Amino acid sequence: MAETWNKKEREKKKQQSKREKKERMQERKDNPVAKSMDDMMAYIDENGNISSTPPDPKKMRKVKLEDIEIGVPRQGDINPEDLIRKGTVTFFNGAKGYGFIKDLETQESVFVHINALKDEVNEGSKVIFEVEMGPKGANAINVKLAPAT
Numbered sequence: 001m002a003e004t005w006n007k008k009e010r011e012k013k014k015q016q017s018k019r020e021k022k023e024r025m026q027e028r029k030d031n032p033v034a035k036s037m038d039d040m041m042a043y044i045d046e047n048g049n050i051s052s053t054p055p056d057p058k059k060m061r062k063v064k065l066e067d068i069e070i071g072v073p074r075q076g077d078i079n080p081e082d083l084i085r086k087g088t089v090t091f092f093n094g095a096k097g098y099g100f101i102k103d104l105e106t107q108e109s110v111f112v113h114i115n116a117l118k119d120e121v122n123e124g125s126k127v128i129f130e131v132e133m134g135p136k137g138a139n140a141i142n143v144k145l146a147p148a149t
Contacts, residue, residue: 041054046059046060084130085105086105086126086127086146087101087129088126089101089112090102090109092112092122097115098111098113099123101140108138111137111139112139112140113139118143119143119144121143125145127143127144127146128143128144128145129144130142
């Protein structure tokens with residue numbers, strides 16, 4: 001069976017690429033670009049940048065393994081007194097069942113729902129409350145009238 005022209009061409013290309021590969025391999029053997037270990041080393045300086053010179057031992061800092069934090073640091077226990085805030089009811093609609101309290105510390109307006117009230121409140125009432133974050137922002141919970149001073 002006779003070979004077609006296309007088969008001959010493919011075989012020639014294969015043989016040519018094999019020869020080129022052998023030549024490149026022989027050239028690498030004849031002319032090695034041997035790098036010393038020092039040429040291949042990379043160092044990180046005190047600022048975290050990669051450099052070719054070793055760092056100065058005087059500038060090195062010792063870091064304890066316990067001091068390295070990966071991720072978010074743990075939160076300490078929250079003091080319940082920090083959650084209690086004082087404020088004034090700026091708006092309250094009893095028919096619709098919601099209103100707003102102005103926090104005396106941050107001057108922020110906090111939403112309050114009628115279900116979060118412990119005592120009956122009106123506009124201008126001084127209250128103490130806690131804040132929790134809801135899907136639309138801060139919500140007041142456990143709202144009580146502030147004791148008169």
